[in-house]
Amino acid sequence: MAAWLVRRLAASIAIVWAVVTLTFIVVHLAHGSPCGQPDGLPVSPAICADLTRRFGLDKPISTQYYKYLGALLHGDLGWSFALRRPVAAALAEALPNTFTLALTSLILDFALGIALGVYQAARERRFGDIALGNVALFVNSMPTFWLGLVLLLVFGQRLGWFPVGGLRDLVLCPRVNSLPCVADFAWHLTLPALTLGLVGAAATARYQRAAMLEVVRQDFVRTARAKGLRERRVLLVHALRNALLPLITLFGLTFPFLLTGAVLVEWVFAWPGMGRLAVTAILERDYPIVTAAALVASVMVVLGNLLADALYGVADPRIRVRST
Amino acid sequence: MPTTRPSSRLPAVAALAALLVIAGCARKGGCTGDYCGTLVIAGAGEPDILLPPVTSFSPSRDVIEQVFLKLADLGPSGNTIGDEDFQPQLAERWEWDTPTTLVFHLDPRAHWQDGRAVTAADVAFTYDIYTDSLVNSPVRPTLRQIAAVTTRDSLTVVFRFRQRYPEMFYDAVYHMRIMPSHLLREVPRSQWRTAAFGRAPVGDGPYRFVAWRAGESLELAADSTFFLGRPHLRRLIWRFTPDQQIAVTQLIAGDADAVEVLITPDNRDRARADTQLAIYPYKGVAYGYLWFNFAAPGDTTQPHPLFGDRELRRALAMTVDRGGLLRNVFGDMAKVPPGPMSQIFSIWDPETRELPHDSARAARTLTRLGWTDSDGDGIRDRDGHPLAFRLLVPTTSAPRRQYARLLQEQFRAMGVDVQLDEVDFSVFNERAHAGRFDAMLNTVNTDPTPSSGVPQSWTRAGFGGLNYGRYENPAFERLVDRAVTSVAGRDEAKRTWRAAIEILNQDAPAIFLFATENAAAVHRRVADVRIRPDSWLALVRTWRIPADRLTDRDRVER
Numbered sequence: 001m002a003a004w005l006v007r008r009l010a011a012s013i014a015i016v017w018a019v020v021t022l023t024f025i026v027v028h029l030a031h032g033s034p035c036g037q038p039d040g041l042p043v044s045p046a047i048c049a050d051l052t053r054r055f056g057l058d059k060p061i062s063t064q065y066y067k068y069l070g071a072l073l074h075g076d077l078g079w080s081f082a083l084r085r086p087v088a089a090a091l092a093e094a095l096p097n098t099f100t101l102a103l104t105s106l107i108l109d110f111a112l113g114i115a116l117g118v119y120q121a122a123r124e125r126r127f128g129d130i131a132l133g134n135v136a137l138f139v140n141s142m143p144t145f146w147l148g149l150v151l152l153l154v155f156g157q158r159l160g161w162f163p164v165g166g167l168r169d170l171v172l173c174p175r176v177n178s179l180p181c182v183a184d185f186a187w188h189l190t191l192p193a194l195t196l197g198l199v200g201a202a203a204t205a206r207y208q209r210a211a212m213l214e215v216v217r218q219d220f221v222r223t224a225r226a227k228g229l230r231e232r233r234v235l236l237v238h239a240l241r242n243a244l245l246p247l248i249t250l251f252g253l254t255f256p257f258l259l260t261g262a263v264l265v266e267w268v269f270a271w272p273g274m275g276r277l278a279v280t281a282i283l284e285r286d287y288p289i290v291t292a293a294a295l296v297a298s299v300m301v302v303l304g305n306l307l308a309d310a311l312y313g314v315a316d317p318r319i320r321v322r323s324t
Numbered sequence: 325m326p327t328t329r330p331s332s333r334l335p336a337v338a339a340l341a342a343l344l345v346i347a348g349c350a351r352k353g354g355c356t357g358d359y360c361g362t363l364v365i366a367g368a369g370e371p372d373i374l375l376p377p378v379t380s381f382s383p384s385r386d387v388i389e390q391v392f393l394k395l396a397d398l399g400p401s402g403n404t405i406g407d408e409d410f411q412p413q414l415a416e417r418w419e420w421d422t423p424t425t426l427v428f429h430l431d432p433r434a435h436w437q438d439g440r441a442v443t444a445a446d447v448a449f450t451y452d453i454y455t456d457s458l459v460n461s462p463v464r465p466t467l468r469q470i471a472a473v474t475t476r477d478s479l480t481v482v483f484r485f486r487q488r489y490p491e492m493f494y495d496a497v498y499h500m501r502i503m504p505s506h507l508l509r510e511v512p513r514s515q516w517r518t519a520a521f522g523r524a525p526v527g528d529g530p531y532r533f534v535a536w537r538a539g540e541s542l543e544l545a546a547d548s549t550f551f552l553g554r555p556h557l558r559r560l561i562w563r564f565t566p567d568q569q570i571a572v573t574q575l576i577a578g579d580a581d582a583v584e585v586l587i588t589p590d591n592r593d594r595a596r597a598d599t600q601l602a603i604y605p606y607k608g609v610a611y612g613y614l615w616f617n618f619a620a621p622g623d624t625t626q627p628h629p630l631f632g633d634r635e636l637r638r639a640l641a642m643t644v645d646r647g648g649l650l651r652n653v654f655g656d657m658a659k660v661p662p663g664p665m666s667q668i669f670s671i672w673d674p675e676t677r678e679l680p681h682d683s684a685r686a687a688r689t690l691t692r693l694g695w696t697d698s699d700g701d702g703i704r705d706r707d708g709h710p711l712a713f714r715l716l717v718p719t720t721s722a723p724r725r726q727y728a729r730l731l732q733e734q735f736r737a738m739g740v741d742v743q744l745d746e747v748d749f750s751v752f753n754e755r756a757h758a759g760r761f762d763a764m765l766n767t768v769n770t771d772p773t774p775s776s777g778v779p780q781s782w783t784r785a786g787f788g789g790l791n792y793g794r795y796e797n798p799a800f801e802r803l804v805d806r807a808v809t810s811v812a813g814r815d816e817a818k819r820t821w822r823a824a825i826e827i828l829n830q831d832a833p834a835i836f837l838f839a840t841e842n843a844a845a846v847h848r849r850v851a852d853v854r855i856r857p858d859s860w861l862a863l864v865r866t867w868r869i870p871a872d873r874l875t876d877r878d879r880v881e882r
Contacts, residue, residue: 031751046789048757050460054517083538084373084518093538157577164577165570170541170561171362171877270565270574272539280566283720285750 008309012302019298020291024068027282027290028061055081068291077295078288082281087288090277091296097167098266098273101192102258108197109204109254114240114247116201117208122235124213132205140202145264148195152268155191162191165270192269196258207250211243218242245312252308256300355558355879359546361869362559362878363850365861366571366580370539370564375522376501377453380462382769383562386584386861390544390560391527392501395428395447396493398858402668404773405814407493413552414442414502414528424485426496432479433551436504437532444475449505458513463499466776470496489809490817491775498772502528530555530865540564546865556852556868558878572845575601581847584860585840587723589655595845602848607667607857608658608840612724612767614644614715614731615834618794622760624787630713630762637832639689642682643738644731644835653726654838661839663825664782666770668857670814671821672839678829686738697739704739712741716764718752724765727837756792764792765837772858774821775808782828795833800824849873 052058056067071078077087116136120129139147156164163169168188173181215221216239224234263275270276274293281289371384376392379385395415396407403409407418416431434442451473454461469492471484483496507526511519525533530552531544542562546555563580565571572591574580576598586592586603595601616637620626631637646660659667662676690696695704695711704711717728725746732742747755755761770777780786783801787794803824807817844860846853849869856862869878 031747031754047460047462051517054514079518082372085523090538097539152573157573160577163579164573165565166563166574166579167540170364170543170563171559172880172882174535174543174882267566268570270563270570272537272564276539276566283748283750 008306012306015302016295016298020072020295021065023291023294024065024287025061027285027287028064030285051081055079072295077292080281080286080289082284082286083289087292090289091274091292094272094274094277095296097271098259098262098275101189101196101262101266101271101273102255104189104193105196105200105258105262106251106255108193109200109258110247110251112197112201113204114208114244116205118212118235118240120205120209121212121216122231129209133209136202136205138202139198140206142199143264144195144199144261145268147199148192148265148268151191151195163188165268167272192262192265192271195265195269196261200254200258204247204250204254207247208243211246212239215239215243248311249308251311252304252306253301254304256297256304259300260297354881356874357871358868359548359554359556359558360871360874360878361557361850362561362880363557363582363864363867364561364563364580365582365584366563366565366574367584368565368568368571371536371542373517373519373522374525374533374536375516375519377450377459377461377463377503378517378522383564385859387542387544387562388501388525389529389859389862390531390864391525391529391533392503393434393527393529394497394501395430396497397862398498398772398856400856402772402857403670403814404494404498404775405490405817410493410497414447415497421482423488424492426483426485426493427476428481428483430479430481431551434528435549435551436507436528437526437547438504438507440504440506441478442502442504442528443478444481445478446502446505447481448473448475449509450500450503453503453508453513453516454500456513459516465780466495466499466771487809488811490811490814491773491808494773504528531560534559550865553865555865557850557864560864575845581850583845584842586843586845587657589657592657592843595843600848601845602850602853604844604846604853604855606842606844606855606860608842609666609668609858610767610769611661611664611666611836611839612727612765613661613664613834613836615764615766615793616640616832617759617761617763617792618796618833619759621762622758624759624794628762630711633693634831635689635693636695638679638830639686639693640735640740641679641832641835642686642689643740644734644837645681645683646835646837647681649727649730649734650838652730653723654840656841657843658838658840661836663829663836664768664778664834665774665825665839666768667839667841668770668772669774671774671818671825673818673822676822676829677826679832683738690738695739702736702739703741710741711739712743713762714743714745716745716747716752716755716761718749718765719746720749720752721765721767723838724767728765759792759794761792766792779804779808782833793833795828795831797827797831800827800831803827849875849878 056064068078077091079085080087080090083090116132120132123129152164155161166188167185168176168181169184173184176182176185216235221234221239224238260275262273263279265271266273266275267279274296277289278293281293367383369383371387372381373379374384374388374391376388393413395413396410396418397413398404399409399411401409412431414430414434415428418426418428421427428447430442430444436442451470453459455464455467469486469489471486474482476482485492504526508521511521523536527533530547530550532547534543534545536542541564544560546558548554563574565574568585568587571580571583572586572594575583576594578600586595592603595603616631617628618631620628650658650660662672662674662678665672690704690711694706697704699705715728715731717724719725728744732744735742756764756766768777768781780790782791782795783804784796803820807820807824810817810820844855851868851870853867854863
């Protein structure tokens with residue numbers, strides 16, 4: 001097990017390094033300069049030249065790369081040109097917001113997806129199954145930003161049930177430090193989390209239905225029924241645990257997907273997370289932020305996969321990881 | 325078939341209801357009277373830094389305006405010539421010792437928000453910072469006529485100018501916001517662009533800094549001891565949105581109280597339909613134009629193969645129906661400018677002579693120049709070369725992209741092939757700087773006066789700087805120089821400017837397409853809303869919410 005873990009960790013570090021290197025090269029080779037003002041107005045060439053010199057962008061890309069790697073090994077992600085502050089500080093403020101959104105969406109995605117999948121499998125080819133299957137397909141085929149816009153316009157702007165953006169009520173709850181403010185935060189979180197979670201849940205439900213149908217036809221389920229167990233117990237206790245196995249892989253991949261998928265949702269709902277930070281940084285050629293965002297995303301994907309592998313072993317005792 | 329009993333849903337429904345009730349419950353506050361309001365301003369863009377000498381970014385300026393004062397500021401007339409229309413801020417009065425020596429007397433009541441008095445040393449320090457090449461302030465070039473700033477005593481500061489000219493006072497006061505020397509003296513000049521002070525400033529203005537939540541919001545609180553009068557609005561909160569469309573949506577949904585610009589007629593109609601909102605039109609500071617490159621793309625030593633020809637440029641300019649384009653893109657929220665100017669310039673004069681929209685004349689000119697459609701493909705050509713050019717457009721600007729398509733169609737009807745290079749703003753900026761374009765759609769935000777912007781963009785002084793098109797005409801430059809330096813009076817300056825602009829218009833170095841007309845939207849409970857076109861929040865300390873219009877959110881104590 002330890003050897004396996006070491007091998008996986010080494011491979012993970014190599015993947016992260018490759019992603020960071022590729023991002024660094026691509027973003028530096030892209031046309032454009034980091035001198036532009038975000039409002040689209042021209043910047044004096046003298047000031048642009050000054051910025052370029054100060055941030056070392058006039059040096060060869062190889063020099064910049066080695067300097068960047070050296071700093072990264074010391075935990076220094078560099079300075080943001082546009083935000084004029086350390087990249088780590090900017091990420092530290094944005095990441096928790098994105099994690100909160102992604103985690104809530106993940107819970108919604110799997111809770112709803114598994115429940116629907118089980119329900120559909122229990123009613124295979126009956127009206128409920130067919131209707132829910134079609135609805136799930138419809139929702140799953142929607143782009144998240146479009147669904148977000150629809151939810152925002154209907155439930156935010158037209159009906160006024162939810163806020164149309166932001167993290168909190170800036171007047172009443174500048175800090176989330178009381179029960180009403182926690183509720184306010186949850187209220188603001190609802191639409192963006194629903195946007196991400198619903199699309200995910202539709203896909204999860206389809207996976208779960210297929211997995212359940214495969215499991216309920218197996219001998220041990222037939223045996224359970226023959227023993228006279230109630231159908232609910234057969235499905236939820238015996239079949240479900242075995243049918244969760246494929247979902248564990250999906251779970252490991254979904255969290256990083258939600259992190260990156262949150263980009264458009266964060267934009268639509270003015271959610272101050274990492275996705276919005278990264279998009280703005282790309283538009284402004286803020287190389288350190290772009291590279292750091294790629295670093296975080298790749299770490300998340302690698303960790304998600306590691307977690308999935310670990311959970312696989314926990315969920316299915318038949319799977320044993322060989323250490324050789 | 326299993327069923328779910330209604331009672332099993334109850335906890336979930338009850339929890340959701342409780343959540344909504346709690347979220348909906350505002351904490352009832354106790355603030356009453358004339359100083360309780362809170363204004364939430366939604367807007368695209370977040371300040372880069374709150375340190376006036378090192379930023380010219382408009383979201384930063386809006387906040388900085390409330391935290392740091394100038395010596396004096398523009399009055400309601402917007403007149404930048406002489407000193408009679410300026411209003412005191414840190415300086416309670418001023419006088420001219422000689423025609424080139426200006427003496428300011430600071431208001432003894434002025435103080436920094438940490439309690440220290442504002443002194444003449446702060447003013448001298450500020451001038452030193454703004455003109456330091458290491459700090460490299462964006463406004464440094466505008467201070468070049470000021471030879472020195474010295475202190476006479478703790479409340480008296482002396483400005484000495486290199487020469488006499490009409491906008492001496494404007495240059496002395498408009499560009500610099502006074503900085504606290506006791507807090508900033510130790511910051512190395514090369515590190516001003518990233519100074520920590522810029523994220524938590526201590527100022528001398530009507531509002532003090534409270535909090536800046538990156539990507540989300542920025543909050544200021546009124547300084548109840550502000551020496552020029554306590555601001556009526558107790559709190560100003562900026563809510564950052566990814567784009568202006570989302571800002572307008574937040575305004576209409578009631579999540580914000582004000583936006584600076586509605587930009588499109590569609591947004592204005594949305595805001596008008598909301599009875600809670602009042603719309604305040606004001607003159608815009610921006611103008612946009614199609615800029616011809618006089619040099620070969622990427623090689624400033626060679627003339628452009630097409631646009632070096634004055635007659636060709638004039639024909640292209642006469643091809644464009646600027647009024648029709650403007651109505652299509654902006655409706656009535658912009659005007660066709662009579663030259664390189666925004667609507668706030670005092671030299672704006674609709675009578676200024678321009679090239680007319682005359683497609684028949686344009687076609688005759690092109691034919692006379694040898695540009696005819698010899699092969700019947702709809703595109704004019706000469707010596708085997710089609711009449712074609714590429715138009716550089718930033719993808720970040722929806723109006724400019726719309727303009728580009730409409731221009732493409734109008735030129736096509738004249739037999740001119742225009743291909744669009746739509747690129748993101750950083751690429752647009754880089755190619756503009758390097759001169760790698762045939763023509764570009766540019767927008768400029770102007771100062772209140774043409775004296776700085778016009779020479780930078782349209783004379784040889786701007787070569788290597790902001791004159792990306794490399795237009796030059798000695799006759800135009802002589803007139804501009806005379807208009808900027810002449811002390812003969814405001815009317816004479818205006819006449820000279822008009823003569824200069826008419827020369828430029830006849831040369832057609834660009835096609836001036838639009839000058840924006842802005843419209844801010846503010847919640848109706850806010851009274852005494854006055855907007856100064858060059859800076860929409862400059863007068864916000866005088867806005868107020870009458871006691872009978874206060875909402876719970878205005879009253880809430882935190």
